[in-house]
Amino acid sequence: MRSTLGSALQLIRFPLMSVEEFAQNAAQCGLLSDREVVNLFLYYTVNPKPQVGYVDRPRSVISGKESVVSRFQRTENRWGYCGTSDRIKFTVDQQIYVVGLGLYGSVHGPHEYEVQIRIIHCGTGRTLAENDTSFVCDGTAAANRVCFREPVEILSGVTYIASACLKGPDSFYGTKGLRRIVHQAAEVTFQFTYAAMNNNGTSVEDGQIPEIIFYTAKH
Incomplete structure (x- = not known):
């Protein structure tokens, strides 16, 4: 999946998910490494937030x-x-x-x-x-x-x-x-x-x- 997505992986809006959505779906799908999963959980729960490398702006305008x-x-x-x-x-x-x-x-x-x-x-x-x-x-x-x-x-x-x-x-x-x-x-x-x-x-x-x-x- 990572090979197919290539640079498009960074366009997935993981930061806009709720922590529940991320935990129940994206965190368990096998697409992300353990380190990436941990960083995203930290993004949801701590301040200041770590850099995660994913788009955090809504698609809607x-x-x-x-x-x-x-x-x-x-x-x-x-x-x-x-x-x-x-x-x-x-x-x-x-x-x-x-x-x-x-x-x-x-x-x-x-x-x-x-x-x-x-x-x-x-x-x-x-x-x-x-x-x-x-x-x-x-x-x-x-x-x-x-x-x-x-x-x-x-x-x-x-x-x-x-x-x-x-x-x-x-x-x-x-x-x-x-x-x-x-x-x-x-x-x-x-x-x-x-x-x-x-x-x-x-x-x-x-x-x-x-x-x-x-x-x-x-x-």
């Missing part, structure tokens, strides 16, 4: 209009930060690509925040994407756009965690959060649930991460 789902109905102040990430779980009913998060900024006027944003796969605890960056807020209650380096593939029916760890002064926060939101234009339904432990107080009803910025997927 993002297209169409960018969309934003907003989960709060009003804003309040103030929300503090002490080094713990704000986190919220979400699922969708069709494949999308998340390009970033909307985050609240300072109640004290314009300010620059340092922030680490992440998307985490709940089933494995694997970080699918993260970006250590910064953003400058204008002192209003508007959400500030903070993006990943590349879009993150989100599969239908799978639970993920959106996470943001901010360093900066007290900010606005959202209240009257919605558990289920149907985004009519994008034809996507979002379900939000509580991410227990180390969430800086963020929940479905109150907190940070007011927006998820996304595209729908077309093959």
Whole structure:
């Protein structure tokens, strides 16, 4: 099989499989060496991830209009930060690509925040994407756009965690959060649930991460 595939072997998207899919199928098919199997298991489970030599970008392409789902109905102040990430779980009913998060900024006027944003796969605890960056807020209650380096593939029916760890002064926060939101234009339904432990107080009803910025997927 390896001889027939040749260089096409590196085009197989092993990194995009779940650890369960890999363990039940690819790891047992005899195509990969023991060392390659171990490296891929490490890729799924540890950070920083080892180089595995396989394509890790989805075949699907993002297209169409960018969309934003907003989960709060009003804003309040103030929300503090002490080094713990704000986190919220979400699922969708069709494949999308998340390009970033909307985050609240300072109640004290314009300010620059340092922030680490992440998307985490709940089933494995694997970080699918993260970006250590910064953003400058204008002192209003508007959400500030903070993006990943590349879009993150989100599969239908799978639970993920959106996470943001901010360093900066007290900010606005959202209240009257919605558990289920149907985004009519994008034809996507979002379900939000509580991410227990180390969430800086963020929940479905109150907190940070007011927006998820996304595209729908077309093959």
